[in-house]
Amino acid sequence: xxxxxxALDAAGLKNPKVREFVKExxxxxxxxxxxxxxxxDDARLIQEALDAGELxxxxxxxxxxxxYYKDTARSEERTIVATxxxxxxxxxxNWRPASEMKPMLHxxxxxxxxxxxxxxxxxxxxxPGNALAPWAxxxxxxxxxxxxxxxxxxxxxxxHFLDELDDPDHFVRAVHVTGDLENLGQGxxxxxxxxxxxxxxxxxxxxxxxxxxxxxxxxxxxxLRQGAYDGWASKKFLAEQYMLIGIHDNETGKxxxxxxxxxxxxxxTNLAMMLAPDVLGERYHVSFYGxxxxxxxxxxESGRLMGMNPExxxxxxxxxxxxxxNPTALHSIDPGTxxxxxxxxxxxxxxxxxxxxxxxSPPEEVHGWLDWTGSPLAxxxxxxxxxxxxxxxxxxxxxxxxxxxxxxxxxxxxxxxDAIIFGGRTRDREPLVRAIHDLAEGVYDGLTLGAEATAxxxxxxxxxxYDPMSNRPFMAYGEGDYAQHYLDVVGAAxxxxxxxxxxxxxRGDDGRFLWPGYRDNLRPLLWLLQLRNGEVEGxxxxxxxxxxxxxxxLEGVDITPEDxxxxxxxxxxxxxxxxxxxxxxxxxxxxMPEAIWEAHRRVAKALEDDQG
Ligand code: GDP
Ligand code: PGA
Ligand code: MN
Ligand code: MN
Numbered sequence: 001x002x003x004x005x006x007a008l009d010a011a012g013l014k015n016p017k018v019r020e021f022v023k024e025x026x027x028x029x030x031x032x033x034x035x036x037x038x039x040x041d042d043a044r045l046i047q048e049a050l051d052a053g054e055l056x057x058x059x060x061x062x063x064x065x066x067x068y069y070k071d072t073a074r075s076e077e078r079t080i081v082a083t084x085x086x087x088x089x090x091x092x093x094n095w096r097p098a099s100e101m102k103p104m105l106h107x108x109x110x111x112x113x114x115x116x117x118x119x120x121x122x123x124x125x126x127x128p129g130n131a132l133a134p135w136a137x138x139x140x141x142x143x144x145x146x147x148x149x150x151x152x153x154x155x156x157x158x159x160h161f162l163d164e165l166d167d168p169d170h171f172v173r174a175v176h177v178t179g180d181l182e183n184l185g186q187g188x189x190x191x192x193x194x195x196x197x198x199x200x201x202x203x204x205x206x207x208x209x210x211x212x213x214x215x216x217x218x219x220x221x222x223x224l225r226q227g228a229y230d231g232w233a234s235k236k237f238l239a240e241q242y243m244l245i246g247i248h249d250n251e252t253g254k255x256x257x258x259x260x261x262x263x264x265x266x267x268x269t270n271l272a273m274m275l276a277p278d279v280l281g282e283r284y285h286v287s288f289y290g291x292x293x294x295x296x297x298x299x300x301e302s303g304r305l306m307g308m309n310p311e312x313x314x315x316x317x318x319x320x321x322x323x324x325x326n327p328t329a330l331h332s333i334d335p336g337t338x339x340x341x342x343x344x345x346x347x348x349x350x351x352x353x354x355x356x357x358x359x360x361s362p363p364e365e366v367h368g369w370l371d372w373t374g375s376p377l378a379x380x381x382x383x384x385x386x387x388x389x390x391x392x393x394x395x396x397x398x399x400x401x402x403x404x405x406x407x408x409x410x411x412x413x414x415x416x417x418d419a420i421i422f423g424g425r426t427r428d429r430e431p432l433v434r435a436i437h438d439l440a441e442g443v444y445d446g447l448t449l450g451a452e453a454t455a456x457x458x459x460x461x462x463x464x465x466y467d468p469m470s471n472r473p474f475m476a477y478g479e480g481d482y483a484q485h486y487l488d489v490v491g492a493a494x495x496x497x498x499x500x501x502x503x504x505x506x507r508g509d510d511g512r513f514l515w516p517g518y519r520d521n522l523r524p525l526l527w528l529l530q531l532r533n534g535e536v537e538g539x540x541x542x543x544x545x546x547x548x549x550x551x552x553x554l555e556g557v558d559i560t561p562e563d564x565x566x567x568x569x570x571x572x573x574x575x576x577x578x579x580x581x582x583x584x585x586x587x588x589x590x591x592m593p594e595a596i597w598e599a600h601r602r603v604a605k606a607l608e609d610d611q612g
Contacts, residue, residue: 002026002031002032002034002118004019004022004023004026004034005019005023007033007034007036007120008034008036008120010036011036012159012163013036013122013159013162014163015162016168017169018122018139018162018168018171021141021173022118022139022141025118025141025175026118028106028109029109029110029111029112029113029114029118029141029175029177030110030111030112030113030114031113031116031117031118032113032114032115032116032117033116033118034117034120035117035118035120036120036122036159037120037152038157038159039152039157039158041152042149042152042338045145045148045149045152046063046149046338048145049063049145049146050063052145054145055146055149055340056346056348056351057351058341058346058351059335060336061335061337062333062335062337062338062339062340062341062351062353063338063339063340063341064340064341064342064344064351065146065340065342065343066342066343066346066372066373066374067342067343068181068182068210070184070186070187071181071186071209071211072211072390072392073213073392073455073457073458074211074213074214074220074264074456074457074473075193075195075209075214075457075458076457076459076472076473077458077459078191078193078194078195078208079094080094080095080096080101080194080195080196080197081094081096081197081199081225081229081476081477082095082096082097082098082100082101082102082196082197083098083198083199083200083201083229083477084099084201085200087478088199088200088229088476088477088478089478090477090478090479090482091588091589092473092475092479093476093477093478096196098198098200098201101194101205102203102205104194105194105196105205105207106205108177108179108192108194108207108208109175109205112177112180112207113143113177117145118141118142118143119141119142119143119144119145119147119148120139120140121139121140121141121151121152121157121218122138122157122158122161123140123151123155123157123158123161124136124138124155124158124161125137125138125155125156125218125222125223125227125311126295126308126310127308127409127410127411127412128156128161128410128412129412130308130412130413130414131297131306131412131414132236132237132295132308132310133412134165134166134167134170135170135227135230135237136310137162137165137170137171137172138171138172138173138174138217138218138222139171139172139173139174140174140175140176140217140218141174141176142176142177142178142215142217143177143178144176144178144210146210147176147178147210149340150212150215150216150315150340150396153313153338153339153340153397153398154218154219154312154313155216155219155310155311155312155313156312171202172203172204172222172226173201173203173204174204174218174221174222175203175204175205175206175217176206176215177208178208178209178210178215179192179193179207181208181209186208187458187459192207192208193207193208193209193214194206194207194208197221197225197226197476199225199226199229199230200233202226204217204222204226206221212315212396213264213456216315219292219293219315223239223311224239224240224241224471224474224476225474225475225476226239226476227239227293227295228471228474228475228476228477228482229476229477231297231485231489232476232481232482232485235488236297236489237295237297237489238296238297238485238486238490239293239294239295240259240261240293240294240295240469240470240471241261241263241293241469241471241474242259242260242268242290242292242293242307242420242470243259243260243262243268243269243271243272243291243292244257244258244259244272244289244290244291244294244307244308245257245258245259245271245274245286245287245288245289246286246287246289246406247285247286247287247522247525247526247529248284248285248286248287249283249284250284250285251283256419256529257289257415257417258417258418258419258420258529259294259296259307259417259420260420260421260422261421261423261446261470261471262422262424262451263425263451263453263454263456263467263470263472264456264470264473265317265392265454265455266424266425266454266470266505267504267505267517267521268291269291269292269314269317269329270321270325270326270329271291271521272288272289272290272291273288273291273326273328273332273402273404274286274326274328274404274518274522275326275327275328275404275519276519276522277519277520277522278556279555279556280522280523280526280553284522284526285404286404287404287406287407288328288399288402288404288405288406288409289307289308289406289409289415290307290309290310291309292311292314292315293310293311294308294309294310295307295308295310296417296489296490297489298489298492298493299414299416302494303493303494304416304417304493304494304495305416305489305490305493305495305497306413306415306417307416307417308414308415311399312398312399313396313397313398313399314332314395314396314398314399314402315395315396316329316332316395316397317392317393317394318341318344318355318358318389318393318394318395319356319389319391319393320356320357321355321395322357322358322359324518325357325517325518326518328402328404329395331401331403332397332401332403333395333397333401334401337397337398337401338397339397339401340395340396340397341353341393341394341395341396342394342395343372343390343392343393343394344372344388344390344393344395345362345369345371345372345377345388345389346369346370347363347369347370348368348370349368350368354369354388354389355389355393356387356388356389356391362377362388366378369388371386371388371389372387372388372389372390391461392454392455392456416495417497418497418498418529418532419497419498419500419525419528419529419532420446420490420497420498420499420500421499421500421501421525422445422446422449422469422470422499422500422501422502423451423501423502423503423504424449424450424451424452424503424505425454426450426451426452426464426505426506427452427505427506427507428506428507428571429571429574429575429578430503430506431503431546431567431568431569431570432503432504432506432515432524432546432547432568433500433501433503433525433527433528433546433547434500434501434541434543434544435498435499435528435531435544435545436498436499436500436501436544437545438499438599439491439496439499440487440593440595440599441544441599441602441603442499443486443487443490443499443595443596443599444599444600444603445499445501446469446470446486446499447469447479447483447586447596448466448468448600449466449467449468449469449470449501450465450467450581451464452465452505453465453467457473468482469482469486478589478590478591479588479589479590479592480589480590480591480592480593481591484591484593487595498531500528501544502521502524502525503515503567504521505517506566506567508566514559514563514566514567515563516557516558520557523552523553523557524547524552526553527547527551527552527553530551531547536551537551538551541570541610542572542575542606542607543570543575543603543606543607546568546569546570547568548568549564549568552568572607572610576604576608576611579600579603579607582600583600583604
């Protein structure tokens with residue numbers, strides 16, 4: 001048995017509640033050693049992981065890792081929000097009683113870390129001193145070294161965050177036990193995995209995966225699920241799966257901030273790292289605040305809606321990242337950045353990595369390359385056309401490596417929000433951009449976000465489904481209560497943000513994307529800000545305001561006039577079909593505010609009137 005007291009003393013971790021928590025789970029999991037870590041331990045832990053074969057070198061200051069082949073994405077079915085109040089049950093949060101789930105998880109964790117080290121990761125999910133910092137402290141316990149290395153990149157890790165708390169008991173208790181990955185029955189009837197957030201006890205218990213989305217508990221479990229629950233319970237804030245960017249206009253000297261939710265693997269990281277198109281580069285600069293999570297609150301003094309990114313790093317999708325689509329992302333994983341690649345293709349001789357879309361075709365000399373499972377590509381049958389890299393393969397890098405990181409990304413104040421956008425992979429119907437001035441209609445639009453599922457979650461790639469506010473996998477409590485809380489928080493702001501729905505993914509009959517996307521996505525966003533400033537009028541449609549061709553800056557954009565017409569038009573019949581589905585979708589939810597239903601009826605009526 002580990003000497004917990006000695007390890008905590010050695011690390012100078014004084015908070016008595018943290019010490020109790022570590023002791024409890026050290027005993028339960030039977031870990032052999034306890035090690036408290038901080039960001040300063042990174043180099044040593046990297047070396048240990050290299051020596052142990054958990055990481056492999058990928059050139060100067062870059063690393064490669066592989067997760068178990070049945071453990072490569074978030075598992076939505078096995079993810080549960082448990083509380084002591086059945087009223088917290090929603091449609092998407094897989095609610096179960098805390099009294100059932102806690103003992104079940106404890107049983108699975110009992111003795112499961114025998115012979116292993118339990119790492120104690122004290123972290124903060126906010127810039128230090130932020131108004132929401134009281135909800136941002138946590139301690140993750142994990143039995144997996146690569147999880148520590150990822151947490152150090154993705155969050156602020158230091159013991160003092162836990163010793164400085166006003167209330168020593170107010171931190172999130174997060175426990176991660178990997179378990180025996182080869183015998184967990186992933187995806188079968190006998191699946192042993194469970195990813196549970198006991199939200200009203202601020203306790204996270206994850207068993208059965210070491211994939212980032214299931215194992216980096218500061219990020220998704222705390223940053224999103226627990227944060228959302230806390231924001232609602234305290235009536236103070238929202239925790240959303242949003243990117244957050246700044247746009248600086250050199251001509252007027254003005255700064256704008258836009259946040260927005262797109263489902264996983266639908267373009268948040270790329271938007272946040274966006275380099276302005278060449279023709280607009282002199283005038284506009286996009287800066288990165290966050291790419292996956294934003295916490296929003298109203299500043300008591302100014303009355304403005306504010307946002308901040310609780311994370312400290314980027315866990316980005318590798319696929320299609322290249323010089324043309326996202327040069328910024330490539331620089332954030334340059335040699336010397338200490339970035340970690342997961343589940344891409346790897347060449348152990350040269351240390352090179354590759355993923356689909358990195359270059360137009362894979363490396364010519366196949367010899368020496370391993371696919372994401374570690375199988376030599378030279379041994380592949382010609383008939384095997386499966387990708388070299390897993391479609392959800394990732395890179396992990398810390399914010400300081402992001403070339404367009406905002407100067408004030410770490411500032412306590414956060415930034416005022418001018419616009420909130422929703423989007424996703426939607427093949428048809430959704431135009432490039434449509435703006436919505438009204439809060440209830442904006443929230444209604446987010447709640448009815450329909451998009452294709454992606455490889456970031458197990459199982460359902462390509463299936464069209466509703467993903468309310470891009471939060472479906474992270475919903476912590478009932479959707480009706482969520483809608484009301486959203487209306488209350490944003491409604492309290494003095495200067496209301498403009499809402500918009502965007503779609504970079506409309507396709508032609510031949511399956512090609514109609515809009516070039518990536519850097520050109522700045523153009524519809526600039527139009528949105530101009531609309532908010534009253535500099536353009538757009539064209540009023542039943543589902544919002546759409547830009548005219550003249551208003552949109554299209555200089556140098558590679559698009560045919562026909563495709564442009566398609567992505568700027570509203571197909572009334574198609575939309576009316578959608579309205580029936582939306583009504584059914586909304587009816588599932590309890591306590592949906594009347595304001596949301598009114599918005600729905602307004603849009604439905606506008607569509608009917610417009611048809612005639
Ligand atoms: P996130 O998971 O929401 O952060 O999404 P990412 O920004 O990582 O993008 C996910 C995938 O979508 C990647 O393969 C990107 O290359 C691709 N993607 C991102 N933005 C665009 C776009 O504007 N157009 C197209 N066609 N693909 C995009
Ligand atoms: P993503 O982040 O949204 O950038 O894919 C990870 C996730 O949501 O699983
Ligand atoms: Mn995400
Ligand atoms: Mn992302």
